Amino acid sequence: MAPKDKGKKEAPRPAAPSQPAKQILNWPAFTPLRPQSDLALEEVLPNQILTIPNLWTSTLCRNYVSLLSSLSLTTTPGKPKRGEALRVNDRFQVDDPAFAERLWSQTALKELVTGAAEVGTLALTDAQRTELWGGEVVGLNPNIRIYRYTKGQFFDQHYDDSNNVTFPGAPPVRACTTWTLLLYLTSPATGCVGGETVFYPKPPKKKSKEPVPEPVIVGLDVGMALLHRHGADCMLHEGREVTEGEKWVIRSDLCVKR
Ligand SMILES: O=C(O)CCC(=O)C(=O)O
Numbered sequence: 001m002a003p004k005d006k007g008k009k010e011a012p013r014p015a016a017p018s019q020p021a022k023q024i025l026n027w028p029a030f031t032p033l034r035p036q037s038d039l040a041l042e043e044v045l046p047n048q049i050l051t052i053p054n055l056w057t058s059t060l061c062r063n064y065v066s067l068l069s070s071l072s073l074t075t076t077p078g079k080p081k082r083g084e085a086l087r088v089n090d091r092f093q094v095d096d097p098a099f100a101e102r103l104w105s106q107t108a109l110k111e112l113v114t115g116a117a118e119v120g121t122l123a124l125t126d127a128q129r130t131e132l133w134g135g136e137v138v139g140l141n142p143n144i145r146i147y148r149y150t151k152g153q154f155f156d157q158h159y160d161d162s163n164n165v166t167f168p169g170a171p172p173v174r175a176c177t178t179w180t181l182l183l184y185l186t187s188p189a190t191g192c193v194g195g196e197t198v199f200y201p202k203p204p205k206k207k208s209k210e211p212v213p214e215p216v217i218v219g220l221d222v223g224m225a226l227l228h229r230h231g232a233d234c235m236l237h238e239g240r241e242v243t244e245g246e247k248w249v250i251r252s253d254l255c256v257k258r
């Protein structure tokens with residue numbers, strides 16, 4: 001749950017189940033990729049916002065954008081329900097456990113997040129890592145969302161909720177989401193202007209003389225993954241308006257055992 005009374009929530013998933021991925025998409029292989037030793041988790045705001053620059057190469061991002069451009073995306077309604085954030089973008093959603101597993105295991109994500117990589121991880125004990133991710137990370141949310149923002153589109157301020165997820169298998173693994181994953185496929189280098197993801201630290205109490213903290217602005221960077229804590233400790237955030245070109249993002253979430 002997001003902090004109470006402090007802002008809007010992202011709209012829940014539509015009730016209608018997504019279509020099986022195989023009927024729709026043949027996701028290209030994750031190639032080329034940089035060697036894992038070139039990649040690192042970077043702290044933008046410790047405990048809240050982390051990035052992995054170049055998780056995907058620009059070639060891979062370009063190939064995905066050209067595939068995704070052929071999909072028929074749904075434009076979200078301009079009028080949100082009460083309590084939901086205004087979001088104007090084009091999106092495609094699919095339940096695809098196999099793709100989520102590939103994105104987790106066939107990129108540097110799993111090794112960097114779990115601390116298995118030799119370089120580029122955060123210097124944490126196992127207990128600190130469990131605390132950071134909110135439990136034992138088991139993979140990515142199979143609910144994969146693709147966003148395209150064209151000129152004038154944006155995602156207004158909101159909090160991301162935690163959701164329960166069940167990973168298929170024998171036995172199935174019961175998990176819940178704890179961090180949002182955004183993978184940016186475009187940036188100013190591909191002609192996309194604006195679209196930054198902006199986080200608003202909690203303002204000080206009314207009587208406090210503390211200054212209002214500056215927002216944390218994460219600019220788009222082709223192939224960069226952004227992870228931010230969600231659920232009860234989610235920061236208020238938004239996807240700023242795109243003013244030129246197209247912003248493409250793949251969204252999933254880190255899942256921990258429950
Ligand atoms: O597109 C962005 O920069 C933000 C997306 C977002 O906040 C979300 O998917 O919940």
Ligand SMILES: [Fe+2]
Nearest residue numbers: 010159160237
């Ligand atoms: Fe969000």
